[in-house]
Amino acid sequence: MGWELPLLIGALLALYMAWAIGANDVANAMGTSVGSGALTITGAVLVAGVLEFSGAFLAGGHVTEAVRKGMLDLDIAQQKPQLVLYGMLAALASAGTLLLAATRFGLPVSTTH
Numbered sequence: 001m002g003w004e005l006p007l008l009i010g011a012l013l014a015l016y017m018a019w020a021i022g023a024n025d026v027a028n029a030m031g032t033s034v035g036s037g038a039l040t041i042t043g044a045v046l047v048a049g050v051l052e053f054s055g056a057f058l059a060g061g062h063v064t065e066a067v068r069k070g071m072l073d074l075d076i077a078q079q080k081p082q083l084v085l086y087g088m089l090a091a092l093a094s095a096g097t098l099l100l101a102a103t104r105f106g107l108p109v110s111t112t113h
Helices: 004-035 041-071 074-079 081-104
Strands: none
Touching: 004 041, 004 081, 074 081
C-alpha cells in the first residue's frame, strides 16, 4: 500500500476529530460572547476558527515532541510501521466518535486542544 491512501484517511479523520472538538468546546468559549451580543454567530465561528487553527499551528509541535519522546516504543514502530499507522487512525476515529456521542447526549467530557 502506498502512502497516499493512509495520508488521505488520516487527514479526513483529523478533520473529523477537529470538528468533534469544536462541536464540544467552542460553545464554552464563545457562548458568552454570542449571548451578550458582542459577536454574531458568524463572527464567533470566524474568531474560533482562526484562534483554534493558530493554537494548533503554533503550539502543535510541543504535542508531537511529547509523543515522539516518550509515548511510542520506537522498536515496535521500526519493526511494524503499519501497526502504528493503523493504531493512530483508530485512535482518531474512536476519539472523535466518542466525543461526538458524549456531546450529543450531554455527557460531561473534557478534551485538550
